[in-house]
Amino acid sequence: xxxxxxxxxxxxxxxxxxxxxxxxxxxxxxxxxxxxxxxxxxxxxxxxxxxxxxxxxxxxxxxxxxxxxxxxxxxxxxxxxxxxxxxxxxxxxxxxxxxxxxxxxxxxxxxxxxxxxxxxxxxxxxxxxxxxxxxxxxxxxxxxxxxxxxxxxxxxxxxxxxxxxxxxxxxxxxxxxxxxxxxxxxxxxxxxxxxxxxxxxxxxxxxxxxxxxxxxxxxxxxxxxxxxxxxxxxxxxxxxxxxxxxxxxxxxxxxxxxxxxxxxxxxxxxxxxxxxxxxxxxxxxxxxxxxxxxxxxxxxxxxxxxxxxxxxxxxxxxxxxxxxxxxxxxxxxxxxxxxxxxxxxxxxxxxxx
Amino acid sequence: xxxxxxxxxxxxxxxxxxxxxxxxxxxxxxxxxxxxxxxxxxxxxxxxxxxxxxxxxxxxxxxxxxxxxxxxxxxxxxxxxxxxxxxxxxxxxxxxxxxxxxxxxxxxxxxxxxxxxxxxxxxxxxxxxxxxxxxxxxxxxxxxxxxxxxxxxxxxxxxxxxxxxxxxxxxxxxxxxxxxxxxxxxxxxxxxxxxxxxxxxxxxxxxxxxxxxxxxxxxxxxxxxxxxxxxxxxxxxxxxxxxxxxxxxxxxxxxxxxxxxxxxxxxxxxxxxxxxxxxxxxxxxxxxxxxxxxxxxxxxxxxxxxxxxxxxxxxxxxxxxxxxxxxxxxxxxxxxxxxxxxxxxxxxxxxxxxxxxxxxxxxxxxxxxxxxxxxxxxxxxxxxxxxxxxxxxxxxxxxxxxxxxxxxxxxxxxxxxxxxxxxxxxxxxxxxxxxxxxxxxxxxxxxxxxxxxxxx
Numbered sequence: 001x002x003x004x005x006x007x008x009x010x011x012x013x014x015x016x017x018x019x020x021x022x023x024x025x026x027x028x029x030x031x032x033x034x035x036x037x038x039x040x041x042x043x044x045x046x047x048x049x050x051x052x053x054x055x056x057x058x059x060x061x062x063x064x065x066x067x068x069x070x071x072x073x074x075x076x077x078x079x080x081x082x083x084x085x086x087x088x089x090x091x092x093x094x095x096x097x098x099x100x101x102x103x104x105x106x107x108x109x110x111x112x113x114x115x116x117x118x119x120x121x122x123x124x125x126x127x128x129x130x131x132x133x134x135x136x137x138x139x140x141x142x143x144x145x146x147x148x149x150x151x152x153x154x155x156x157x158x159x160x161x162x163x164x165x166x167x168x169x170x171x172x173x174x175x176x177x178x179x180x181x182x183x184x185x186x187x188x189x190x191x192x193x194x195x196x197x198x199x200x201x202x203x204x205x206x207x208x209x210x211x212x213x214x215x216x217x218x219x220x221x222x223x224x225x226x227x228x229x230x231x232x233x234x235x236x237x238x239x240x241x242x243x244x245x246x247x248x249x250x251x252x253x254x255x256x257x258x259x260x261x262x263x264x265x266x267x268x269x270x271x272x273x274x275x276x277x278x279x280x281x282x283x284x285x286x287x288x289x290x291x292x293x294x295x296x297x298x299x300x301x302x303x304x305x306x307x308x309x310x311x312x313x314x315x316x317x318x319x320x321x322x323x324x325x326x327x328x329x330x331x332x333x334x335x336x337x338x339x340x341x342x343x344x345x346x347x348x349x350x351x352x353x
Numbered sequence: 354x355x356x357x358x359x360x361x362x363x364x365x366x367x368x369x370x371x372x373x374x375x376x377x378x379x380x381x382x383x384x385x386x387x388x389x390x391x392x393x394x395x396x397x398x399x400x401x402x403x404x405x406x407x408x409x410x411x412x413x414x415x416x417x418x419x420x421x422x423x424x425x426x427x428x429x430x431x432x433x434x435x436x437x438x439x440x441x442x443x444x445x446x447x448x449x450x451x452x453x454x455x456x457x458x459x460x461x462x463x464x465x466x467x468x469x470x471x472x473x474x475x476x477x478x479x480x481x482x483x484x485x486x487x488x489x490x491x492x493x494x495x496x497x498x499x500x501x502x503x504x505x506x507x508x509x510x511x512x513x514x515x516x517x518x519x520x521x522x523x524x525x526x527x528x529x530x531x532x533x534x535x536x537x538x539x540x541x542x543x544x545x546x547x548x549x550x551x552x553x554x555x556x557x558x559x560x561x562x563x564x565x566x567x568x569x570x571x572x573x574x575x576x577x578x579x580x581x582x583x584x585x586x587x588x589x590x591x592x593x594x595x596x597x598x599x600x601x602x603x604x605x606x607x608x609x610x611x612x613x614x615x616x617x618x619x620x621x622x623x624x625x626x627x628x629x630x631x632x633x634x635x636x637x638x639x640x641x642x643x644x645x646x647x648x649x650x651x652x653x654x655x656x657x658x659x660x661x662x663x664x665x666x667x668x669x670x671x672x673x674x675x676x677x678x679x680x681x682x683x684x685x686x687x688x689x690x691x692x693x694x695x696x697x698x699x700x701x702x703x704x705x706x707x708x709x710x711x712x713x714x715x716x717x718x719x720x721x722x723x724x725x726x727x728x729x730x731x732x733x734x735x736x737x738x739x740x741x742x743x744x745x746x747x748x749x750x751x752x753x754x755x756x757x758x759x760x761x762x763x764x765x766x767x768x769x770x771x772x773x774x775x776x777x778x779x780x781x782x783x784x785x786x787x788x789x790x791x792x793x794x795x796x797x798x799x800x801x802x803x804x805x806x807x808x809x
Contacts, residue, residue: 088643090556099603100552130556133565134646217670220642246638294627295635297555297577299547299604349562 010232012187014272017139017336024137028350031136035345035352042343049182050341053175054329058124060174061148061323064167070150071118075125076110081302083108085249087221090130103128106322108251109306111151112282115320116313122150124325131348138224139337140274142326143346151320157263157281160319161239164267164277165197167323168237175332188334191270193236202247202261205230205240221247224274232272241265250292252280265321269331276328279321286311383724384748387761390725391749394760398726398768424697425796426680427728431805433790438777454774459766459781463739464673464716465574465648466540469498470766471729471739471781473675473718474746476502476544476576476652479510480591480684484521486750488530493758494746495534497766502576502650502741503527505546506589506623508554509601517597525563532567541567542574542650546588547626551604559644574648574672577636579628579662582681582698582721584690585654588623591685595619630665637669648672655679655695655721663708667715675741676701678721682744698722702735703799706786709736726768730776734784735800 021027034041041047062072080099082091083106092103107125114121128144135141152160176183176190183190200208202222209216209226212233216226221243231238242261245254252264264280283289286307293300300307310316326341339345344353390397400412444452459470474494477483483504494501508524516523522530531541545554555575558564567573580586593601598611598619606622607614633651640649649671653662655678666674678698679691698721705717719732720741729740749761773781776788790805791797797804 084553086556088556088559090560091553130560132560132568133562134569217641219638219669220645223645244638246635247642291629291632292635294629294632296639297545297550297636299551301547302551348560349565 009235009271011271011273011334013334013336014139014228014232020336021137021139028136031339031347032350032352035339035347035350038344038353046186047340049179049186050329050333050335051343053179053182053333054325054342056175056178057171057329057332058325060171061167061325061328062124063174064170065122065148065150068120068163070120070122073114073118073121073123075107075123075149076104077126078103079110081109081306082106083249084296084298085251086129088132089135092128092130105129106147107149108249108322109303111149111320112251112316112318113309113313115151115153115318116316119153120150122148125149133349136348136350139330139339140224140327141348142338142342143348145338145342146325147322148325149320149322151318153316153318155281155319157241157265157319160279160281160321161199161241161265161267164265164279164321164323165195165237165239168267168269168276168328169193169195169197171328172332183333186333188332191332195236197236197267198234198238200238200240201242202240202244203242208233219244219246227268227274228272231268231270231274234268234270236270237267237276238270239265239267246295248280250289250296250298251282253283254288254292263319267321267323269327271331273327273331275324276331277321277323279319281319282317284310284314284316284318286314382722382744387724387745387748388752390745390761390764391752391757392760394763395767397760397764398771425699425793426697426722427699427702427731429699429793429796430731430789430791430800430802432727432730432734432772432776433788433803433805434775435777440779440783441774441777444779452774452779454767454771457770457773457779457781459769460538461739461782462716463500463718464540464542464650465571466500467498467538468500468739469538470762470769471733472499472762472765473739473741474499474501475682475720475741475743476504476542476578477743477747478504478544478589478684479506479521480589481521482747483684484511486747487527488522489750489755490746490758491527491531492534493750493755493762495531495536495539497759497762498536498538499762500540500542501531502652503541503543505544505549505578508557509549509552509604510591510593510597513552513554513557517600518594525561528558529563532564532572535567535572540572540574540648542576542648544576544578544652546578547624548601548604555640555644555647559647568646571646571648573646574650575640575644576650576652577633577640578626578652579633580625580654580656580677581652581683582654582677582679582695582701583683584686585656585679585695586625587687587690587694588625589683589685590620590622592618593621630661633662633665634669637666637671641670650675652677652720654681655697655701659701659704660708663704663713663715663717667708667713671715673716673718673738675718675720676704677741678702678719681721699796700799702732702737705732706736706800726765726770726772729765729769730772730781730784731789733781734786734788735802736786 078101082102082104086105094101131141206216212229214226214229252262255261267277269276290300326338330338330341389402393402461471511521512523514525611619650673651666652675678701679695702719716738718741719737723740724745749757790803
């Protein structure tokens, strides 16, 4: 295993961020100024270029998915429920004629239902997650962000891992070719990947993290710190699959052959950038879904329409994933944080336009 | 005429029955002992509530009980002090003088929090009575350095930050009254029941900017409620004003729809929440994953499979399990539930002892009609990490507000110190099974401790 890791190294912008957050107070002061005066830096050459690269990126993502037979659909914005599997983040609510509605934290519940009609579907979807305050320090979390969220009827975990690998490879390659000069001017060596990408089970990834000196409990999600360390040891994206139950939302399917483990995966960017994609096969047996809802402390009553939809479409077997747009652009451009990868960024706990 | 007279007689009889319920509680519950502590503080540890009467009174242990008990309690155990106290000698060598009871250290760790005493303020919920005294209790608990729980439904019924009704403090007011007065030890653990999860209660807490410094410091925990002593397997019920009920009608079960109900009040039910071993395991994993900086507490009731709850909690890395015996307090529970469901607190303590002997390393707390220092010492001797106390604090607050609660806690602390020192030990964590004996054969057998009236 070790021999294959030598080609990776931590990107210099990641090191710069690490250095900046050492003085937490000073960093938060910097970040506050950054997000509160975003109209100033968007006019700088570097960020004008970044915005153009962002546009190319979205165009290439769409071109790739369209070439694979996907249909783009309009994303939901609000609804009575939204994705609860958002790792401690709070959902934003609005008053919908006396009823509490949620602003979409992801379109997961809706894309499954649309896959029952279109088979292969994607959204370019704006999402809001009121992340915990400490997420302001990660360089990877925005409160308002976009993701390309897709779902495929009848697909397996392996199918969607391969799809995610193809998508990241194709898009990064196309964008790098078109913007080679721009990237070099930004000080970014355009990434070049080697296929096949490495795939680790979650247990293997934890073992690797522990070996690299980042202790991570066996049954929990990879900590941000550990994920960064694992990612930093790679020169190409890598997949981590088969997460233990409890680390994901109720909709990620538990492996019927391996109770306690999920048929899910993350794709990580190399060079210390970390999570790119998160996806899974979906739980589709209504009784299983209800039990899984309780496991995540949820009230099934709240998801009545979703359970009815699953029952009427039974068996609605799908798999899919979401890929964050700002994270992708941050990776391509080699930026310090996602707060450099979009206009008017919003980070946890800081009030900004 | 005759019919009217009969009707009146029946009505009076019914009212008397209702009053009798209250009187039975007043007679049965140790009001006097708790009031004395609330009024007098440390001196409440003595008869008549003052040290001054020492030497002026003729005293001794009471040998009778007021009524014949239906089941056994911790009062059927006694502490079993030795005459020879090698640990006292060691303490003397350390202090270079004879140790006294104030030398007993009460500091301990409970469910991931440092605590100034082996005592926790139970999670009390949104009921009128718990809500009314919650601020006084929170301030006193913080000042005394003991952890405190905030029960279910508080945010949903009383409001997260802004008050839903004028008289009752919001969730945030309760939590901040505690955290804002905290010193070196203590921490707050917060329940979220099925209905609170509708509002993403824990997510709100975890991303709350005012709570962030306390979360970062490790002073915040979350408590999963897998039932309670007074009504294991049943959810709560409270009466709500109709206009308040309308605001939460999506979240709770109402027998009549608050929108169309006629009366001023409607009854609101909450569900007990469904658990299986997988659901509990999954819940703990979700919490560790989503709230890595929060402590994890599990509160459970007098269930037959409580050993499995402790095992799962321990395997998944929870910080504490609380077992609430059937005599545990409640805002409201059906009489049949209080009378018939579940086993007494002493049996919960036995489950804790078994788990401890089996190697469980997490904090294990016992709850249910525990109200004095002796209860704490006996519980710890049999394997508990501390006691989880609710009702006495409400009574103490009713009697003398925040000061009453502080007095009460201080009295219990002194009592613990006295009893532990009498056992020849100077750290509350050192008391063990050798320090207790039983007045009852069944309990002696159950705990494997000496029966005081036996020949051996």
